[in-house]
Amino acid sequence: AEAASFDLSSDQSLDCCALLMAVLYRVGDEWWMYAIGEGAHGTMAKDNVDEFQDFIRQHQLVEQALAKDQRGGPAKKVKLKVPPKRGGGSGPNKIAFKSGNGACLQEVVIPTEVVAGTYIEVPVVEIVSC
Secondary structure (H helix, E strand, O other): OOOOOOOOOOOOOOOOOEEEEEEEEOOOEEEEEEEEEEOOOOOHHHHHHOOOHHHHHHHHHHHHHHHHHHOOOOOOOOEEEEEOOOOOEEEEEEEEEEEEOOOEEOOOOOOOOOOOOEEEEEEOOOOOOO
């Protein structure tokens, strides 16, 4: 299943040769992923390890994960009506909806077996910034 995607086709402002897309890290027995989307200048993955470590420290990702673990509780979900596929292309059918404080969009790829007009439940991803 797709966990994240980045559309870079319209981002002309990136003046870099590498992109820190996301950091995948472990806290206790759980794995966490945090989307970054920042440019970097290393030509190989090992050249950007310092940038990833700095990002984790600056954004206190481990501390945030531990705090979420202590709060517990079920994930928030939203119910969405599946629209008919538009454009007639062979690409995936997607729905975007506002999440968090309403300033961010969360995009969901609809499984091909889901029929238009039916409802699906989607977990809301906590977005810290967008």
